[in-house]
Amino acid sequence: MNWKNTFAPLRVKPTDALPDLMLTHLDNWGAITAVGADKKSYLQGQVTCDVVSLQSQQSTFGAHCDAKGKVWSVFRLFHHHDGYAMFQPVSAIEAELRELKKYAIFSKIELTHSQDVALGVMGNGADAYINSLSNSEGDVRAIEGGTAVRISAQRWLLLLNEDHAAQLVSQSEAVKADATLWTRFDIEEAIPVIERSEQSEHIPQAVNVQALGGISFSKGCYTGQETVARAKYRGINKRAMYIVRGDVNEPLSTDEAQQMERSVGDNWRSAGHLMAHYTFSDNSAIGLIVLPNNLEAGTELRLTAQPNTRWVIEALPYSLDDE
Template sequence: MDWKNQFSPLGVTTSDTLPDLMLSYLGSWSAINMIGQDKKSYLQGQVTCNVVTLTNEQSTLGAHCDAKGKVWSVFRLFHHNDGYALFQPASAIEVELAELKKYAIFSKVEITASQDVALGIMGDSAQSWVDSLSDSRADVRPITGGSAVKISDKRWLLLVNQDQAEIITNAFTAAKVTEATWTRFDIEEALPIVTAQAQNEHIPQALNLQAVNGICFTKGCYTGQETVARAKYRGINKREMAIVKGNLISALPEDEPITLERSVGDNWRTAGTLLAHYSFTDKTATGLVVLPNNLEADTELRIASQPETRWTIQPLPYSLEEDE
């Protein structure tokens, strides 16, 4: 049996407790690899995060923008094998790879789409399970076949070669679940997700990147930096990413844009398109969406294709207030 077929949907209601330990094959995620003598300096001039100060034991979120500050990619950056890995939705990689390589001809750097496999370890016992893979206790660890990267207290990413991914999966004795559960964690932790559908739509602050340490405002110039700086110091950003939750009339399609509308008096107006969503078994769902940042917290929302639904904005797990 193909090892990738061992993962089953985990059907839970909003009140169900999750298993203590889960493994997921993250088939819709991948990475871009960067190696070469100039990898650090080249990447530093391209992205919002500070590459120079990133140690081997750390990861950071970051974004790559166009010249107008619109985001091509939101990624998790970490040292991997002999270079860097930029972990992100696989659908974004074709466009992001071309944009990231635009000026690489002038530097000693090689930028390629990774062939590694992404696995997710989740649950209360995720930390102790990952601790069994190596002697390291860092947030980024070399392991057999690749790297282990801490995402949050209950979640680790394993980016490993194909053979090691198969070995890990076949030996794993706890719950093997589809990547929908990983998406649920992303939503609840309000980590920005930019798939191909959302590329070149938003500036980094509209995706809350400043609140999850994905923007360094003191690192100097990079592509799109002027827009990012104006959004901070002149208040030009009028949007923010929100967690939303509500009921369903029918199942949400996986591969189609899902538009939310907001109540305006007796009318409804387009509010935004879900960046990601997760459905529970009790006909409720949750998601991430970029909304105008002047909406009242109790603004009523609905799915445009299911007008009988009602959704609401949920509290974020972090603050959007910025230090001056």
Template sequence: MDWQKDFAPIQLASTDSLPELAIAPLTTWGAITLIGDDKKSYLQGQVTCDVVTLDEQSSTFGAHCDAKGKVWSVFRLFHHNGGYAMFQPKSLIDKELAELKKYAIFSKVEFAHSDEIALGVMGSNATALVDSLSEETGDVRRVEGGSAVKIDDQRWLLLVTEASAQQIVAQSNASKVSEDLWTLHDIQSGTPLLNAEQQIEHIPQAINVQAVDGISFKKGCYTGQETVARAKYRGMNKRALFIVQGNADKNIDDNAELERAVGENWRSAGKLLASYRFTDNAALALVVLPNNLDDDVQLRLKDQPESSWTIAALPYSLQDDE
């Protein structure tokens, strides 16, 4: 994979504009693929999203839970190469794949950990680049070697063969950046995320899967449905995913712990799921917190006690409209 050596972290201050077109290999992300006659019905009985109604030009968030409603994986699901792909952090895939396969012996469905390359295309010109790769116009498009999936107005995911990835990068005039920039976009958009350390710790609503239309409350049964439905209709969920902002004088460790002020004391609030630190030491992160905290609660990093953090606004509502 020598072609990936040219990608480097982008040096961004918190006041800088983002590149109009950037591309990054998403090396910590991967996909589970599934094919077979029963792929739709089998997956429908496993995950929170409605697989049956997902058309070939759309993608959806979803979660896969254990019997108690705790999340093995949060993913983006889309049609891919005649089957489906579940795009998610690589660190989740081994356990997630084992859980998905548990009852597959009774169905005509095959799961695999894809060896395809994930490329993140970012910036105001991202859609123009994808338009040059495909004549299709949907939010999920077939391209040479795989699929292009719209994430938001500034981002597309390309899940393609390594040969196609190399060709796309070579022919593009995009800035070659590391996936840190993708992480920044994920944080700013409040993307539901999970990592291996927090598998089977949260129900889907605690990581805002319902807020991004990743839970269908009208579909049939699936693993963990009782807990997910109870959290909605009985108001039993007490946590949510938040964007937090502050400062950090040094790099932020993976799974760094955030503390909240309680009077004159500090108590553990939660471990970060993702973080981004700008060159001027401003920082952003995603963290699951109690959903009844005051908006002006004081927060800090446990290992950087001089830091000062606050809760920032999410780009979507956590209020239940139904």
């Protein structure tokens, strides 16, 4: 059996306990790799995070913007082999790589769409499993075939060549769940997921990059910096990304955008679309959406295609301050 066909949906309710160790193939995720003598200085002048200060055992969020400060990509940056990897949704990579390469001809750097395989390790047993693959410590570890990166308390990313990924999956006794479970964790942890449809739509603060430590306000210039700085110091940003939860009549499709509306008195107005969503087995669902950051507490939302549903905004797991 092809190892890529061993992952199945794990249908659970919000309150169900999850298995201690789960493994998934993140087939909708990938990475851009950067190698070469100028990799550090080039990326430092392109992205919002501080590449120069990033230690080998650390990862950081970051964003790459256009000249107007709109986001091409939100990524997790870490050391990988002899360079850097920028982990992000596959659908964003084509445009992001094109934009990131614009000035690379003047520097000693090679930027490529990595062919490495992304696997996700989840559950209470994730740390112990990673320790079995590596004798080192830290949130980023070199392992056989690639790199292991801590995402959160119960989640690790593995970026591996395909041979080692196949071997690891075939030998693992973990529950093999499909990648929708990874999306659930991203939503619950309020991690922005910038797919192709979201590119060049938001400034970094509108998708909470500052709250995740992905913007350095003390580093040198980078593309879009003026807009990002004005959003902090002049308060021009009026939007933020929120977790929303509600009911559904049927599981939400990933093949089309899920539009939402918000209540305004007795009426409903467009609220945008879910940038990510996950449906539980009890016909409830969660999602991420960018909304005005001054909405009244208790504002109701609904799915445009399912107008009898009701959704609410939930508390974020972090502060939106960037201090």
